[in-house]
Amino acid sequence: MRAIAAALALASLPRGAAANSGITVETVNDYTWWVPDGSKNTICNTEGNYFWNEMTASGTGWTQLVHYVDNSVFDTDFYDPQRPGSLAQDNDTNNFDRAGNAISFVCVHGSCDDCTTTSCSTGGNCPAGQECMANPPSAYSSRCANLSPRRLVTSSSSNWHGNLVFYGDGRVKWGEDSASGSWAGAGTNGGTNVVFLVNSCGLRPYFWAQQSPAFAGAHLIASIMPVSNVAKGSSGLSGCADAWNYDYRGFFLAAYALANPNSSITSGWFSNLDVTPQAVGTSCPDLTTNYTYGGGHGIGGCGAYNVLSFDVTQSLANWHVDSESWLGARFEWNDATGNAYGRWAAHCNYDCYTYPFTK
Amino acid sequence: MNTEMITATALVLAAFTACGNPPDELQARESRQPLAQADIVQGYLHALPASKFVPGPSPGQVSEFGFQKTVGAFGVFATRKNGWALGLPNADAPATRRPPLVTNGEDHDKRVLSYFLGAGLPSEQVQRVNAHATVGRAGATEDLQGLQTASPTLEWYSSVVSRSIQGVPVAESFAVARFNADDEVVSESVFWPAIPASVVADAVALRAQLADSLTGAQFRAKLPPVLAGEQAMVVIHHSPAPHDGVLLSRASYDVFSPGGMRRIRHFDSGGHELAPLVPVPPDPTGGKTK
Secondary structure, three states, rough: OOHHHOOOOOOHHHOOOOOOEEEEEEOOOOOOOOOOOOOOOOOOHHHHHHHHHHHOOOOOOEEEEEEEEEEHOOHHHOOOOOOOOOOOOOHHHOOOOOOOEEEEEEEEEEOOOOEEEEEOOOOOHHHOOOEEEOOOOOOEEEEEOOOOOOOOOOOOOOOOOOOOOEEOOOOOOOOOOOOOOOOOOOOOOOHHHHOEEOOOOOOOOOOOOHHHHHHHOOEEEEEEOOOOOEEOOOOOOOEEEEEOOOHHHHHHHHHHHHHOOOOOOOHHHHHHHHHOOOEEEEEOOOOOOOOOOOOOOEEEEOOEEEEEEEEHHHHHHHHHHHHEEEOOHHHHHHHHOOOOEEEEEEEEOOOOOOOOOOO | OOOEOOOOOHHHHOOOOOOOOOOOOOOOOOOOOOOHHHHEEOOOOOOOHHOOOOOOOOOEEEEEEOEOOOOOOEEEEEEEOOOOOEEEEOOHHHHOOOOOOOHHHHHHHHHHHHHHHHHOOOHEEEEEEEEEEEEEOOOOOOHHHHHOOOEEEEEEEEEEEEEEEEEEEEEEEEEEEEEEEOOEEEEEOOOOOOOOHHHHHHHHHHHHHHOOHHHHHHHHHHHOHHHOOOOOOEEEEEEOOOOOOOOOOEEEEEOOOOOOOOOEEOOOOEEEEEEOOOOOOOOOOOOOOO
């Protein structure tokens, strides 16, 4: 019974039960491979370094497994070598999805090319495969967003995929091991249980298929989900909500994990949005400094921190999102053993119940 | 109310005055000299006696990872020595299973603001309250399209009280709470430290400098050209809640940097870019090659 398992202290770990305590962090500040003048550099390393240092400090019970930054973050670190179409160099096995890993944290650029310039008042105004992104009252009309592949953007001289990781294309599989089984067709040589994705436009509602193919045993994928796309400016990016960098995102995330290891991972991730200053990000939905309807808190525009899970039953998929604790993330018996059912939850930087995601 | 307003004793930990010869008057002020009451703008210290968060039966005291914790059967109320207080329920705590208090954000905002003001949060420092909804959905993966189109369910609200002093936002201060249908606090987090009056004065002066057409233009001309036309504001910053060192604070002119994965860049009154208030942790050494 997985719910019971999560409540167990590590001291009472049954004999023979597998537990992971490893932390993996991969982040990129230096984007000079793409833009030599440094104008696209980030502060992702600060986010990751805080998470790494705090989580693996003496006595926490979490252990250091993989920590790479900048040029040492290869695109192949995230691809599974067993998948059809993979390259011989693909090697998540020894990097982002290594055996013994419990939590993997990545902070890199992404791409917001899913935001279009097509104005809409209903979904019917958008072409097939697109949604009309809704928002609180705005000076601007809404625009469509496209169900297009989401990605991590690395910046290394060692790259085999052009420094791009399309985590929804079926070649990225996280969490497969002997406990989960090989149901995802990726062998059993993975290991991570919980993934934190911090990247630009990493997911857009309600396109869960942008992330669902990456599940192969992982319990949860937590990410930042920008929502709004308003007709402000002439380019597709000018009115598009997006994740913002915040120096202390990893610092707070670790603090919540350590303050109460029996609290839910979801609540820790969602609280992270609340305690990030509102000024880290523009307002919802008009991208200004007038926060009447909310916005900011690590996101420019309207958006949310999201968690997504899949498992063999609805109750198990629900359990990962609603009840899995930081300690539960260590246990291999909590691995997803299939993906028949899904569950998502999103904590917004505005009232996304009164003002839904799409229209 | 049993709320503890920050006292002169607490200020030794929470607020410090200028010393030495900082390169600019808006550089971070670090000192171990306690401030007199007149030299600070009061903060708010949230404590368990004033809290509606319930750790549960059989509470015990634990000190670990920089937190002083009251650990009960339902959750943890934790504090740090800098005054950060947070109530975190266990993942299976009964309070987390209850419906939300209300079904609209404005009413939740009112309840949360009333709660914190009643506990002693200074009303004149409330900048705004924003409701953050949590919505979700579950279903069969084969019906993923159904997951896309079905209306999400409201799961709960949190409301975030933001802070300003004399109209200047205090970025890293917050008071957050989530209530359930039983009017219980399911979770909360409060960090609202005392701020040196000199830092507030710096912020007000910087705002006036920016508002003046001549000095404002002179200031903006010193900023990197890439930031021309970007949105910006004067902000009071202090060290973040998880930081255990002495409280650092300063005023700065914050500019939203352009480009993907945006961030904030901070400038002092002379137009010089400021390093992070808290020194960043170093990158790992070594690495790998192909």
